Amino acid sequence: MNGTTLSTPQPHHSLHSSVTKTTSLTFSPIQSLTFRHRTHKRNHSFRIRCSSSRPPVVVVGSANADVYVEIERLPREGETLAAKSGQTLAGGKGANQATCAAKLAYPTYFVGQIGDDAYGSLVAAALRGAGVRVDQLSVVASEPTGHAVVMLQSNGQNSIIYIGGANVSGWPSALPREHLELVAQAGIVLLQREIPDPVIAQVAQAASKAGVPVVLDAGGMEGPFPPQLLNFVDILSPNETELARITGMPTESFEEIAQAALKCHELKNVVAIAVWLSFLLLGKIADNVVGIVVADCRVPTGVKQVLVKLGEKGSALFVEGEKPIQQSAILAKKVVDTTGAGDTFTAAFAVALVEGMSKKECLRFAAAAACLCVQVKGASPSMPDRKSVLDLLNCQ
Ligand SMILES: Nc1ncnc2c1ncn2[C@@H]1O[C@H](COP(=O)(O)OP(=O)(O)OP(=O)(O)O)[C@@H](O)[C@H]1O
Numbered sequence: 001m002n003g004t005t006l007s008t009p010q011p012h013h014s015l016h017s018s019v020t021k022t023t024s025l026t027f028s029p030i031q032s033l034t035f036r037h038r039t040h041k042r043n044h045s046f047r048i049r050c051s052s053s054r055p056p057v058v059v060v061g062s063a064n065a066d067v068y069v070e071i072e073r074l075p076r077e078g079e080t081l082a083a084k085s086g087q088t089l090a091g092g093k094g095a096n097q098a099t100c101a102a103k104l105a106y107p108t109y110f111v112g113q114i115g116d117d118a119y120g121s122l123v124a125a126a127l128r129g130a131g132v133r134v135d136q137l138s139v140v141a142s143e144p145t146g147h148a149v150v151m152l153q154s155n156g157q158n159s160i161i162y163i164g165g166a167n168v169s170g171w172p173s174a175l176p177r178e179h180l181e182l183v184a185q186a187g188i189v190l191l192q193r194e195i196p197d198p199v200i201a202q203v204a205q206a207a208s209k210a211g212v213p214v215v216l217d218a219g220g221m222e223g224p225f226p227p228q229l230l231n232f233v234d235i236l237s238p239n240e241t242e243l244a245r246i247t248g249m250p251t252e253s254f255e256e257i258a259q260a261a262l263k264c265h266e267l268k269n270v271v272a273i274a275v276w277l278s279f280l281l282l283g284k285i286a287d288n289v290v291g292i293v294v295a296d297c298r299v300p301t302g303v304k305q306v307l308v309k310l311g312e313k314g315s316a317l318f319v320e321g322e323k324p325i326q327q328s329a330i331l332a333k334k335v336v337d338t339t340g341a342g343d344t345f346t347a348a349f350a351v352a353l354v355e356g357m358s359k360k361e362c363l364r365f366a367a368a369a370a371c372l373c374v375q376v377k378g379a380s381p382s383m384p385d386r387k388s389v390l391d392l393l394n395c396q
């Protein structure tokens with residue numbers, strides 16, 4: 001989303017910081033929706049779910065309630081303004097991507113955290129309504145559901161105030177076994193950077209260990225990637241701005257974008273190597289230090305595939321050692337609202353990939369889904385169903 005983002009500082013501490021492993025569900029302040037059932041029932045349903053012939057898309061990420069207010073202008077200090085309209089919709093990059101994958105008729109699970117509040121109920125209901133499995137959506141009683149106030153001004157500018165809430169706080173320092181098992185049985189795992197880095201890294205590592213492809217959308221937090229993380233990521237997906245930020249390189253022309261993608265293939269910076277060496281020196285101790293992501297013995301490496309989203313200019317996939325594949329944006333009849341285009345693109349690409357389409361076909365499928373998305377207001381309401389995408393592709 002474009003505009004000014006005012007973010008309330010969110011501590012990345014975990015309620016579980018004094019608990020090394022979340023092995024005892026009884027003592028965990030996190031209450032998964034499934035925990036309301038007896039454990040043996042949960043295990044039973046898990047076996048049934050995973051017997052599906054199509055290994056699911058598993059999205060681990062953020063879920064938000066986005067409060068949209070349409071205003072003439074921003075209020076001045078001390079001023080109260082009446083909005084022209086107001087609407088609250090489910091959002092968050094994780095929930096958006098899960099919604100998109102499910103709407104494309106692919107079995108999809110969402111793993112994330114909400115608070116025990118009305119926004120949480122709204123988000124869970126929206127995910128369920130789109131066909132997303134929310135068995136592993138956890139309720140954190142001590143945190144509010146992540147939410148954002150999106151102020152849409154009449155000059156077309158958006159200003160956003162974001163409260164991370166349960167997206168950024170209250171995660172266990174070690175993820176529950178159920179989450180990691182689900183990830184290991186996925187067809188593909190989608191991650192974004194709106195939840196804490198240590199959570200992302202644990203998921204990526206579990207997926208990678210099980211041979212499950214990992215797609216990391218670079219949208220969300222702006223800090224550098226944790227060392228080692230890219231070892232476990234198969235596809236990194238930034239937009240132009242994120243690519244420039246990650247690499248510190250210009251991304252104006254295609255040649256510059258190609259150079260920046262090349263740098264992503266080689267993201268072995270001095271800091272990452274130094275941290276990696278200190279991991280090795282710390283050895284086993286590192287496992288137990290809260291905030292340390294993963295202790296892995298591999299030298300930090302870059303990422304082999306970079307999927308760059310270029311707005312109305314389209315997209316490009318850079319695979320290390322191969323010729324880049326470019327895809328133009330599919331012309332939309334009328335561009336109404338580009339919110340959610342990036343999430344739609346990433347999720348549709350992942351669905352196409354797990355269904356076995358070629359890389360070129362994946363790009364086309366994703367471009368068609370995103371083209372439909374920009375023609376409808378909002379994020380999740382604009383995500384297309386499978387038939388609409390196929391119809392659009394057939395008439396191209
Ligand atoms: N005006 C447009 N017309 C048609 N397709 C578009 C348009 N804008 C974006 N797209 C499609 O959506 C894809 C993703 O858009 P974009 O590059 O804006 O992602 P993003 O910056 O990550 O988006 P977001 O605003 O969701 O963060 C593009 O690669 C393109 O295929």
Ligand SMILES: [K+]
Nearest residue numbers: 337373378382
């Ligand atoms: K939209």
